[in-house]
Amino acid sequence: MTASVTVRVPAKVNVQLAVGPLRPDGFHDLANVFLAVGLYDEVTVRPHDGLKVTCEGPDADKVPLDAGNLAARAALALAARHGREANVHIHIAKDIPVAGGMAGGSADGAGALLACDALWGTGASRDELLEICAELGSDVPFSLVGGAALGRGRGELLTPLETGGTFHWVFAVADGGLSTPAVYAECDRLRAGTAVPDPEPSADLLAALRAGDAPALAAVLANDLQPAALSLRPALAGTLAAGSGAGALAALVSGSGPTTAFLAADESAARKVADALTASGTCRAVRTARGPVPGATVVAG
Numbered sequence: 001m002t003a004s005v006t007v008r009v010p011a012k013v014n015v016q017l018a019v020g021p022l023r024p025d026g027f028h029d030l031a032n033v034f035l036a037v038g039l040y041d042e043v044t045v046r047p048h049d050g051l052k053v054t055c056e057g058p059d060a061d062k063v064p065l066d067a068g069n070l071a072a073r074a075a076l077a078l079a080a081r082h083g084r085e086a087n088v089h090i091h092i093a094k095d096i097p098v099a100g101g102m103a104g105g106s107a108d109g110a111g112a113l114l115a116c117d118a119l120w121g122t123g124a125s126r127d128e129l130l131e132i133c134a135e136l137g138s139d140v141p142f143s144l145v146g147g148a149a150l151g152r153g154r155g156e157l158l159t160p161l162e163t164g165g166t167f168h169w170v171f172a173v174a175d176g177g178l179s180t181p182a183v184y185a186e187c188d189r190l191r192a193g194t195a196v197p198d199p200e201p202s203a204d205l206l207a208a209l210r211a212g213d214a215p216a217l218a219a220v221l222a223n224d225l226q227p228a229a230l231s232l233r234p235a236l237a238g239t240l241a242a243g244s245g246a247g248a249l250a251a252l253v254s255g256s257g258p259t260t261a262f263l264a265a266d267e268s269a270a271r272k273v274a275d276a277l278t279a280s281g282t283c284r285a286v287r288t289a290r291g292p293v294p295g296a297t298v299v300a301g
């Protein structure tokens with residue numbers, strides 16, 4: 001019997017996040033172009049008497065360890081579908097910033113799902129796993145799939161995208177998180193009274209991804225949630241300016257923030273931007289990562 005299974009799952013940055021009007025169900029239709037980047041959480045599951053979640057890492061104290069944890073919810077959802085108990089100890093080695101707009105919770109949900117499927121020998125199909133992911137959260141399917149993808153609907157309906165190369169990113173991690181629903185609500189407030197178009201992917205952006213052309217991608221990066229994140233956290237403007245001033249090709253808020261993302265021309269440019277951001281004192285931590293990278297992957301067990 002397998003003693004444990006470990007799954008590695010990447011963070012994401014949204015290279016385009018076009019947000020449509022508020023839907024009656026409280027969500028927004030999106031054109032959400034995801035890129036998986038090489039910052040990872042690792043989720044390990046092993047048999048246990050009952051369900052237990054533990055977490056280690058610099059942000060571990062901010063992660064809920066009860067049944068609200070997305071990893072626990074994933075295990076419970078898979079177990080319920082297959083008529084078994086979720087008797088499992090889930091351990092999360094967390095490196096993705098918490099509540100940072102990089103889908104760390106979603107990563108843990110997708111990771112726990114894949115890990116439990118392997119541990120229990122459930123043999124769930126890819127489609128079933130994706131269906132459970134979509135029930136857990138809008139971003140969870142992408143954490144399973146990785147690479148680059150266009151998310152339609154509330155972000156859960158994925159079409160894989162071709163990429164022609166590797167993009168070099170720098171991430172400035174802010175002090176504290178931002179609540180995703182609060183950022184969407186602020187976006188609605190800021191746009192009240194204006195006509196909000198249906199969200200559409202940018203053809204130029206998809207072409208830049210396909211070509212692996214960083215300057216072309218930089219010219220069209222777009223996040224409709226950025227004004228809302230800046231409104232709730234005005235200090236982020238200073239972080240964006242610090243990275244831009246250090247030679248980043250482009251700077252933007254990652255998803256709902258407050259992590260800010262900087263696209264660099266190459267690895268050495270990324271290093272310079274990272275050093276300048278660290279020296280600027282405008283953020284808590286600085287990380288570099290490349291993308292695209294694969295989605296949730298079993299690495300042990």
Ligand SMILES: C[C@@](CO)(OP(=O)(O)O)[C@H](O)COP(=O)(O)OP(=O)(O)OC[C@H]1O[C@@H](n2ccc(N)nc2=O)[C@H](O)[C@@H]1O
Nearest residue numbers: 026027028101102103137138139154180181184255256257
């Ligand atoms: C903004 C994005 C961009 O990729 O991610 P983050 O930057 O937070 O990581 C996502 O849309 C976040 O996806 P996720 O964090 O999975 O959200 P969910 O759990 O599905 O929804 C949480 C809440 O966010 C709002 N929400 C989410 C998705 C969506 N298309 N429209 C929304 O309005 C709703 O208020 C919802 O109740």
Ligand SMILES: Nc1ncnc2c1ncn2[C@@H]1O[C@H](COP(=O)(O)OP(=O)(O)O)[C@@H](O)[C@H]1O
Nearest residue numbers: 063069070098099100101102103104105106108
């Ligand atoms: N495994 C998890 N890791 C992190 N946060 C989680 C997890 N499960 C549930 N959460 C909750 O989800 C919220 C959003 O976390 P996260 O997914 O890291 O950020 P974001 O939605 O900005 O990408 C957290 O504040 C926390 O309350």
